[in-house]
Amino acid sequence: MVAQVGALKIAKPLLLWINDGLMALFFLLIGLEVKREVLEGQLAKPSQIVLPGAAAIGGMLVPALIYWFLNRDNPPALNGWAIPTATDIAFALGVLALLGKRVPTSLKLFLMTLAIIDDLGAIVIIAIFYSGTLSTLSLMLAGACIAALVAMNRMGVVKLGPYMIIGLILWVCVLKSGVHATLAGVTLAFCIPLRTRNAEPSPLKALEHALHPWVSFGILPLFAFANAGLSLSGVTLESFTHHVPMGIAVGLLLGKTIGVFGLTWMAVKTGIAALPSGANWGQVLGVAILCGIGFTMSLFVGSLAFEPGSSEYAGMDRMGILTGSLFAALIGYAVTAAASRRNNTLAS
Known part of the structure; x- marks a missing residue:
């Protein structure tokens, strides 16, 4: 597919338009959520960050x-080291939501905050480890766009139109710069104002509200459909035991569990943080397992680590992601449900 405005021409395969273009909107939404949480939500107080922060670090390091x-x-396979570090916040929270009021609200907030910090970690990893050869001119133009966005924020501009226009230009500059284009979405999000001077509706909250249905029901399903394709022809037991899918699946299922639960346990036992109110260790273990649902985020990192059509591991990574995520969802739900039943029985 080709997009052209005057002399500017961008030619990309459809898959890359989805991964570089539509996923920039997904990262825009993540950036908006992170900024809102930092300024007035769960990340506003340092004391609220300690436990999920420790859990998120463990959940990235161990996998x-x-x-x-x-x-x-x-060595060629090592480029996929970051694939099992990701957590799909929507799927993990969705599975936990199936338990309804059987799990305390504090546990849901713990998982949400953990996943947001995990997403921040993924953004940093993408920026540092999965960017290509850099173009100085494009980076300078991107810097000018960012300066303009910051200036508009400081001047009190609350109309979303100017931000989105400059944001689109920023996306093109970042795309041409060699830095992954989705980072333009995060940068734009951080420049959109949350509060206004004259009690006008929050531009950040308005954009976040508008993006949610498009991202949840359009962009993410389309991304998953385009990237999760897995040919089963020639798949044998040896295919699953290859070190790439095995490393991803074990990293997601066991690595996330050990990392999240282990660092949570250490933080509580050393007294630097407290267990989520009303939750027991069994429920925390279940949530730690649910963090192994990498799915869309892992697929996205996998598409950067092993580009489709140019890497022999492009299909293998998807096999590991889908296997690890499926088992994490099923086992995590079962463990959390069992622990919640026990918690409710003791409470009654």
Whole structure:
């Protein structure tokens, strides 16, 4: 597909338009959510960040170490180390929501905050490890766009139109710069004002509200459909035991569980944080397992690590992601449900 305005021409395959273009809107939404949480939500107080922050760090480090250990003798495969570090916030919260009032609200907030910090980690990883050869001119133009966005914010501009126009120009500059284009979405989000001077509706909240249905019911399903395709022809038991899918699946299922639960336990036992109110250790274990649902975020990182059509591991990573995410969802739900029944029985 080709997009052209005057002399400017961008030619990309449809898959890359989805991954570089539509997913920029997904990261725009993540950026809006993060900014709102930092300014007036769960991330506004440092004390509220300690426990989910520790859990998120463990949930990124341990899966990466497991993947590295299983693939340490295969340098080309090591590029996928970040795939099992991601958590699909929508799917993880969706599975937990199936339990309804059986789980305390504090546990849901713990998972949501953990996943938001995890998303921030994914953004940093993409920016540092999955950017291409850099173009100085494009980066300078992107910097000018960011300066304009910051200036509008400081001047009290609350109309979304100017932000979106400059944001589109920023996306093109970032796309041409060699830095991954989705980071333009995060940058734009951080520049959109949350509060206004004259009690006008919040531009950030308005955009967040408008984007949610498009991202949840359009962009993410389309991304998953375009990237999760897996040919089952020739798939054998050996396909699942290859170090790449095995490293991803084990990283998601066991690595996330060990990392999230282990760092949570350490933070509570050392007294630097407290267990979520009304929750027990069994429920925390269930949530730790649910963090292994990587799905769309892992698929996205996988598309950067092993580009479709140019890497022999492009299909293998999807096999590991889908397997690990499925087992994490099923086991995590079962463990959380069992722990919640026990908690409710003791409470009654």
